[in-house]
Amino acid sequence: MEEIKKVTKYYLLTPGPTPIPPEVALKEALPIIHHRTNEFAVIYRNVVEGLKDVFRTKNEVYILAASGTGAMETAVVNLLSHGDEIIVASCGNFGDRWLKIAQGYGLKFISICVEWGKVVKPSEIEKALKNNPNVKAVYTTFTETSTGVVNDIKTIGEIVSKTDAILVVDAISGLVGQEFKTDEWKVDVVVSGSQKGFMLAPGLAFITLNDKAWELVKTSKLPKFYFDIKKYKKSYITNETPFTPPVTLVVALEESIKFINKRGLENIWNDCKLLAKAARAGMTALDLKLFGEVPCEVVTSASVPIEIGGKIVKMLREKYGVSIAGGQGDLKGKIIRFAHMGYIGKADLLIGLACLEMVLVELGIKIEKGKAVAAAEEVLLKTE
Ligand SMILES: *Cc1c(COP(=O)(O)O)cnc(C)c1O
Numbered sequence: 398m399e400e401i402k403k404v405t406k407y408y409l410l411t412p413g414p415t416p417i418p419p420e421v422a423l424k425e426a427l428p429i430i431h432h433r434t435n436e437f438a439v440i441y442r443n444v445v446e447g448l449k450d451v452f453r454t455k456n457e458v459y460i461l462a463a464s465g466t467g468a469m470e471t472a473v474v475n476l477l478s479h480g481d482e483i484i485v486a487s488c489g490n491f492g493d494r495w496l497k498i499a500q501g502y503g504l505k506f507i508s509i510c511v512e513w514g515k516v517v518k519p520s521e522i523e524k525a526l527k528n529n530p531n532v533k534a535v536y537t538t539f540t541e542t543s544t545g546v547v548n549d550i551k552t553i554g555e556i557v558s559k560t561d562a563i564l565v566v567d568a569i570s571g572l573v574g575q576e577f578k579t580d581e582w583k584v585d586v587v588v589s590g591s592q593k594g595f596m597l598a599p600g601l602a603f604i605t606l607n608d609k610a611w612e613l614v615k616t617s618k619l620p621k622f623y624f625d626i627k628k629y630k631k632s633y634i635t636n637e638t639p640f641t642p643p644v645t646l647v648v649a650l651e652e653s654i655k656f657i658n659k660r661g662l663e664n665i666w667n668d669c670k671l672l673a674k675a676a677r678a679g680m681t682a683l684d685l686k687l688f689g690e691v692p693c694e695v696v697t698s699a700s701v702p703i704e705i706g707g708k709i710v711k712m713l714r715e716k717y718g719v720s721i722a723g724g725q726g727d728l729k730g731k732i733i734r735f736a737h738m739g740y741i742g743k744a745d746l747l748i749g750l751a752c753l754e755m756v757l758v759e760l761g762i763k764i765e766k767g768k769a770v771a772a773a774e775e776v777l778l779k780t781e
């Protein structure tokens with residue numbers, strides 16, 4: 398039996414997947430082309446060159462057919478050997494994923510885990526590196542999407558670069574939306590994915606490695622086949638991937654990179670910063686306590702009473718067609734998260750806040766209708 402839907406228009410304000418611009422979505426609908434052709438090679442070359450700009454690196458960026466986690470696993474199996482020691486600095490669910498991958502491969506790890514909502518302290522990494530000179534790599538997260546905070550990668554990069562260890566950063570949700578400079582910040586390996594700032598359907602993962610990281614690749618003995626980065630490096634020269642690439646997504650990525658370049662990466666960073674400020678003002682106006690020690694610019698989190706956390710997310714989606722995210726793990730039911738990255742604009746944010754107000758009223762929370770929207774408008778109006 399077919400379900401009769403209450404709403405027919407949807408707004409995706411989740412931190413992945415994010416909405417896809419129409420011009421990018423249209424590319425995903427075109428007839429597929431063969432990947433061992435000159436036609437595809439030209440697109441592939443444009444795409445990898447575009448990715449280098451977005452990553453702010455001079456090094457090659459490889460495209461994998463996987464969700465972001467595939468690139469995370471790639472960054473583990475290609476750099477290390479059984480028994481190697483690493484540091485994992487985690488402040489949330491995605492940071493903990495590094496721990497789980499390390500556990501899966503039998504690595505020795507020193508975990509610097511801070512309470513969810515807090516950020517990683519660079520000085521803790523510095524101390525751990527000093528006490529454990531055999532550490533091969535430090536794994537951490539740029540924007541921790543599960544809590545909405547951002548780690549100081551620039552400072553961490555400075556610290557790790559002075560040692561023999563390499564720094565591996567998960568920038569899956571932060572890249573494109575928030576200022577990130579791979580080479581300048583001395584980050585050795587960066588991973589990302591297609592369904593957040595890149596405004597594409599899920600299915601592509603990206604990874605870049607510098608010379609210091611490639612030295613580790615040479616000695617790495619962990620088992621690998623599909624994610625063997627040497628295979629990707631070899632076929633990169635001929636504008637190919639070692640296995641069939643998700644052709645459709647690569648074609649669409651060319652369009653999404655065009656979209657990014659039309660607005661300009663720096664402008665996009667500023668757009669997200671402004672939306673984050675407006676989102677924070679909106680939530681605060683409703684007396685919702687902002688969550689997170691150092692809020693990032695791609696997603697905004699606020700604490701909500703535990704008994705209504707799940708209901709807010711469900712009602713927003715079912716009654717108004719607005720999808721936001723709730724909390725993960727221990728934060729389930731305790732926070733709500735609004736994304737403002739990629740193809741999410743000022744108007745989308747205002748819609749999200751207006752519908753949040755209505756849901757809160759329906760849940761019997763005492764708020765003044767229009768207050769969040771007004772506070773966000775105030776922020777948006779003050780800026781050109
Ligand atoms: C979304 C996300 C991931 C996981 O990516 P998948 O594409 O679901 O594998 C990892 N890290 C961060 C910070 C993310 O936001």
